[in-house]
Amino acid sequence: MVRTVGRVPGISGPESARPQPVGEPALDDLRGRRPEGDVRRRFRLAGDQLLHAPVPDQLFAREHVEADAVDPAGPRPRRTDPDGSRPFPAHRSGHARPMETSGSARAARRRRYLLCPPRHFAVEYAINPWMDPARPVDPGTALRQWNGLRAVLLDLGHRVELLSPVPGLPDMVFTANGATVVDGRVLVARFRHHQRAAEAEAHRRWFTASGYRPVHTAGPVNEGEGDFLLAGPRILAATGFRTSRAAHREARRLLGRPVVTLTLVDPRFYHLDTALAVLDDDRIMYYPPAFAPISRRLLHALYPRAVLASEADAVAFGLNAVSDGRHVVLPAAARGLAARLHAEGYVPVPVRMPELLKGGGGPKCCTLELRPA
16 A cells, blocks of 8 residues: 655646538538437437446447347447347447446546547658558548547537637647646647647637637647646646646646646657546546656556556557546457456447547547536
């Protein structure tokens, strides 16, 4: 057991039910659209009833598909287990539906998120180990995968706001890097690489026009929720590859929360949100080797019951996940991590975003949480 007395090292400071894809038309028609109908029937889940056995291969398999019964929205694919047992409905977006747990006490909280369509997404430069300009990128596929993520968030009952993409800024789809929002206070990013620098102004304009106050722009290098994750009463903040330590002190002052400094050491996990995800106010999941030894000890002291990811799940970007306290939206390739989450009472919601991974991003990179005052 680890006991800490006094100051802990590294801690500073006192839309619619069936959404339409976002394509080339203007985004104005989609902004502010409220979900239709009762969000409690979004997934047609029978309470906390177990709809599928917690076997990763079954959870993610898609080869067993049969036609659905009559549905007002048209035919819906339905998956069955290989042995013909109880069907596991597929999500209308084409991603797997969440697997409900039996008797889970986890509670979801409705969230508000900012997303940006990948209309101009491309890999034109390499600023992280996942980017290779020589690998072709299909913008249409990226847009479909992003639309799937958006549909999942809406179907979970969350509100989604849209940031208009800007030509010449191919990474704007990764909105989480553009700012951090805590208690209605906004700290806009200052990017390390010049290729993304102009994204900060686009975020600042959106927050100002949307009525947020105060809206600060970072002084030191600060890459938003890529490196700042709110976890209950504190902010977990990373340094090592992008965000500077000075930005941690600034965030503590401007956002009014204690900041825990963590050091990343594996360049594959260049942002905190690629190596760690916040599940709820008290639980996280992370990949220990991504952190310096002192940071690993600190995380263990703060979160002794954390869910630990394997290297295979970490490199599949399984930790680049979005959690509402119950449902955890994560890449479908992270099967082992999904099984562990299920065992802990969470509901894994797998999505497929391999095209956007070519830019070094996953579900969380595309999702900036807008936390109210």
